[in-house]
Amino acid sequence: MGKLKALPVRNVIRILKKFKFYRLRRGRHDIYHNKEKNITVPVPTSHSNVTKGVIKSLIRQTGIPKIEFTN
Numbered sequence: 001m002g003k004l005k006a007l008p009v010r011n012v013i014r015i016l017k018k019f020k021f022y023r024l025r026r027g028r029h030d031i032y033h034n035k036e037k038n039i040t041v042p043v044p045t046s047h048s049n050v051t052k053g054v055i056k057s058l059i060r061q062t063g064i065p066k067i068e069f070t071n
Contacts (some may be wrong), residue, residue, distance in 0.1 A: 002070035
């Protein structure tokens with residue numbers, strides 16, 4: 001398994017959409033929601049990259065496998 005590193009915002013959003021998350025609201029942080037799991041997570045869009053710490057938090061909150069963020 002590869003190491004986590006900062007990823008472009010568009011890649012993180014693509015991964016969330018793959019796991020049936022959709023955007024509820026736009027802003028400095030776009031809010032994504034999954035109806036099946038009833039999970040809501042913020043994704044910072046004010047920068048071009050999402051940091052490693054934020055990605056770790058998204059993994060913990062959503063249950064998306066770490067391998068999805070290391071490719």
